[in-house]
Amino acid sequence: MRKFSSLLFLLFLSWTASAQQLNSPNGALQLNFELKDGVPFYDLKYKGIPVILPSKLGLKLKNHPDFTEGFVTSTAEQSDFDETWEPVWGEEKAIRNHYKEMAVTLHQDAAHEHRTLMIRFRLFDDGLGFRYEFPSQQGLAHFIVSDEKTQFAMTGDHTAFWIPGDYDTQEYDYVESKLSEIRGLMDAAITGNISQTSFSPTGVQTSLMLKTADGLYINLHEAALINYATMHLNLDDEKMIFESWLTPNPNGDKVYLQTPSVSPWRTIIVSDDAREILASRITYNLNEPNKIEDTSWIRPMKYIGVWWEMITGKSTWAYTDDFPAVELGVTDFSKASPNGKHGATTENVKRHIDFAAAHGFDGVLVEGWNEGWEDWFGNAKDYVFDFVTPYPDFDLAGVRDYARSKGVELIMHHETSSSVRNYERHMDQAYQFMKDNGYNAVKSGYVGTILPLGDNHYSQWQVNHYQYALEKAADYQIMINAHEAVRPTGIARTYPNLIANESARGTEYQAFGGSKPNHVTVLPFTRLIGGPMDYTPGIFEMDISKLNPDNNSWVNSTIANQLALYVTMYSPLQMAADLPEHYEKFMDAFQFIKDVALDWDESRYLEAEPGYYLTIARKAKGTNDWYLGNVNGNEGRASQLTFDFLDSNKTYVATLYEDQKDAHYRNNPQAYEIKKGTVTHKTKLSQYSAPGGGFAISIREANAEEIKGLKKLK
């Protein structure tokens, strides 16, 4: 008893000192932490301006006292960290990880069983990351998080670029609105998806991009989502306070944990310059370093595919219309009548291999090559694919050998139809099959509702699956490009074989009725904060009815905009998504796709305004070549560019791919012009982009011979 009293006394002393302050390395950001009446609060300021007002921290537990109140003491340890690390692939060759850290240890009172919770803050010059840590302690071995109660109290009715909160999909168009308008706009924002589960009229997803009336840019997301439920944000639109909203497991519990363990990091990137949001690397920095020793097999890839023709409805994944229901291993496809529209035929794939080889592409993705597409989704079908059995018209060995002879890699496709157990059952065999046949990368898919029905794409249970698939792929030296999986949170730092994700509304929606013209000016501020997206750009034919008379979709973009995406939508995996025959009509424009690099030594964010425009210049890995891309929103606009990122003593040859003056995403998208000229570090350029348009520039160091006869670019 005596010991207990003295403990209380000591801790009381430290409680009196429990208000803690932390400044970022350059002092721009200031974090305050405080215990008020037993409740932990934090707030954040940028250059003295409030970003996050005092906001509560904590979690509710099931069958245990909550971690939201009853804290009587806290101690804080501050430390510095500064390292520079080299990513296996990325927007630059070296990333600085520089922060001040404060680890706060909180003790609860007797009514809360004297539990201990830690909150670790890392304050960078461009943002804050913090997470909960659950140390090993008496009486708390395993526990269930029933709710996380992390608040992000806004300073006003900011403008947000948001998509509806959903446990199953991020495939929504972004809405730009005031926070106070979210509730009224929610219903219309929830457009149809094969699998979707919204939860609140003010629930939105991260990463969430915000802009204040004062011109502050704020981004809310999470980093290192491992063994935890995906976080959404629910807005109290009277108080303008966001609170974390975790995706439930099937029975409603949010997270199962044991001590010691940690939550993902909650991140707040902040700047008065939108370009710094794009340049921020705190999401990667808050992840663990690379765990894959030999990374020689992880290589950026540019690819084409047998895909867009199915997405538009020109051809089909399915081989036959004979079977309303397929039973793998029983249904005999060799006796079926082909439907005549099957995309993944040997002949068509070889044609794609030829095209890839002719134009220097690394790979060809083939979808619909394997049995099971006749009834592949919407049927709660467990054994939907086996991932190894080709249709009769796909000569697997022949195609494999042909690709090899042409120096082209095939990219595997594992659509799971969200029959996740079935995928795990076949995973070892499927990965081994890939290695046996020379496939080193796989596009995995999670279309449809998770089986067994009742679970969701973003639950802890499924998050653990995606991680399982990723780590097992690493064992097989396989690169993963996971579609419909949970959106990335920087895990590619730790497992760089995660070369891309979809996890947002990709180009396919341009064939499903169209996306907003400014969609691509938002994605880099939202979805791409966590990692690269397999956006599949490069559509040259915007009138989808020309591919499929029954599909009246229109691609809301110009060709110049499509080219720019290879620069603005950073990914080590880039597709040229349109059909070879469409590229063959515009080979001069196609040249940019052939030329553009996939991996970079340096990136410069020249202009940026979410929802409106974005201009990025990147220096290709190991070269002096630069590629520049601009994408534009709904209105025409002129960029004012300077090329001061170029070496001051060199002259470069630039090839500019621009919208013609009368180009327009809706009625004149193919109106582009190509100009060639010289540029130096002194070049200034006022460059027009059409509505839904953009421009792309390739810049390479030139010798005297090459620049002969070329004028300065203007």
Added chain:
Amino acid sequence: MRKFSSLLFLLFLSWTASAQQLNSPNGALQLNFELKDGVPFYDLKYKGIPVILPSKLGLKLKNHPDFTEGFVTSTAEQSDFDETWEPVWGEEKAIRNHYKEMAVTLHQDAAHEHRTLMIRFRLFDDGLGFRYEFPSQQGLAHFIVSDEKTQFAMTGDHTAFWIPGDYDTQEYDYVESKLSEIRGLMDAAITGNISQTSFSPTGVQTSLMLKTADGLYINLHEAALINYATMHLNLDDEKMIFESWLTPNPNGDKVYLQTPSVSPWRTIIVSDDAREILASRITYNLNEPNKIEDTSWIRPMKYIGVWWEMITGKSTWAYTDDFPAVELGVTDFSKASPNGKHGATTENVKRHIDFAAAHGFDGVLVEGWNEGWEDWFGNAKDYVFDFVTPYPDFDLAGVRDYARSKGVELIMHHETSSSVRNYERHMDQAYQFMKDNGYNAVKSGYVGTILPLGDNHYSQWQVNHYQYALEKAADYQIMINAHEAVRPTGIARTYPNLIANESARGTEYQAFGGSKPNHVTVLPFTRLIGGPMDYTPGIFEMDISKLNPDNNSWVNSTIANQLALYVTMYSPLQMAADLPEHYEKFMDAFQFIKDVALDWDESRYLEAEPGYYLTIARKAKGTNDWYLGNVNGNEGRASQLTFDFLDSNKTYVATLYEDQKDAHYRNNPQAYEIKKGTVTHKTKLSQYSAPGGGFAISIREANAEEIKGLKKLK
């Protein structure tokens, strides 16, 4: 339109003939099928006496018209079947499968989209099996069964031997009551279990044993539960009608199917002689023939184990008390302090190997050999075991080599803690590990609530898991003994590597507070209808406090009763569950366990009354030896035996293990006596069994020398 009319006309003709009758081969059973106002009905008579009154058939579908009504036509095809097949192991060397079949094809009206349903009836002399069949048809490719509405209308307020309906466990004591009393007795019948989910105050499990006032014995169960939800029965206790009640998947749907497919068989075994219920093989006969070509590796096994000492609390599965939570691969057991009570130590296992070798046992089961038991259940812990990593005090290679040198096989233990995904993830590695280390059989366990929480042990989803584990084990030539899995339904005919299941209240409950003394007189009429049980008999020390002072349980059985179980509880896998040191005190009684066979050419059910007594004689495979067992209920009783099953021209030596006159399960369980004498086919014996007692007799053909000096047994 004209075609449609003529179709209706034709079908109307066949509707007028839609009342169909089918007689069993010997005419004892009569089935009637009829469409009444569009609803299918069946009824069953035994020797002219109603067994099942007219009962509805059908299923409710989700998002489709139901298969319960609107049937306008039916056609029936009758056929005969008679075969004799040889099981890989069993109660006899050949099983006759002899039935009359009627396949009824039912067509629905336009309001029900002209759907087709088939019901296939197989009428044996000892019972009826029927199932639903869903043929491939227009507009019905994939569908969801939301409820099965199969009725079993009783003819009166029968006596039932029932356990509470439950989605997760069958580990209940049986209640004997009138059907009308079930509701009032339900609450008390639902005793505690780590995982249990009851659903109705009149819901009971199958197989359900019933007895009518007229002395008819009726057993309701199912056969070939494959890719379907486990069936329970819910009683309308006003009308005395049972209706099928399927275990739901996590979201409440019962079964996901596609056409063509079939339901499991619903079985009704019926006789006026209880012995014929035990002799019935319709559950096996309704399963598909053996699918395993080479069965040379499937062998009955008699085994001991490091198990009862943990069940009683004398020792522990866990190695240490250091870790409130284990993280496999991270927690370092080599640095932990042993708790001093760990059962699966190298030394203890070697002691068991020595005992097994000395007494001719085939195998030794070792539980608690692998890391993870410190926090193995109740924590919703996903990665709970890896199935391959031993504790520091278990020298896997040393024990393996020692067992091999002694000619003893080790039996693997895979406790999954119901973290089923985790088991599937490790299954290939775990099975391969077994083969690499000479294990050919595994006891798998599903203790605790299924993960992710929300699913249940008996759902279609989990039924598919057990089948997956079984079929994969067959690929590895591994025998399965699955505990806490769904109760068997004769699947061992098709996959004879399913050598046993628990799936009922086994001997372990004698150390958890005790089971009813007559429990073992009920199990052969209920649980064993679907296949063998790893009941783990052979307890000689009934006072559990002698093993663990903190455990006041009492084994409600006499030693003679325990010996008889090796005959009455048929299983190709039989454990001698008690500790070697207990057997060493009673080596004369232990001799019966050493002698008794595991596989049989013939079985004779000499006496039987569920809940009261049971006497079975079995002829050991490939010999002229017989073993006879009697188990008795709560009261003392004398059996009147004749030995006319013996060869008429031979004299046999019999060793009788009987209760002493004052033996009693509660206060004098170890009072047994052993008598030796001769028997012939003319021998008659009046043999007493104590309350909770029994007797066992080993009988072997003897030569003149052996019988010298022996008296006739009496």
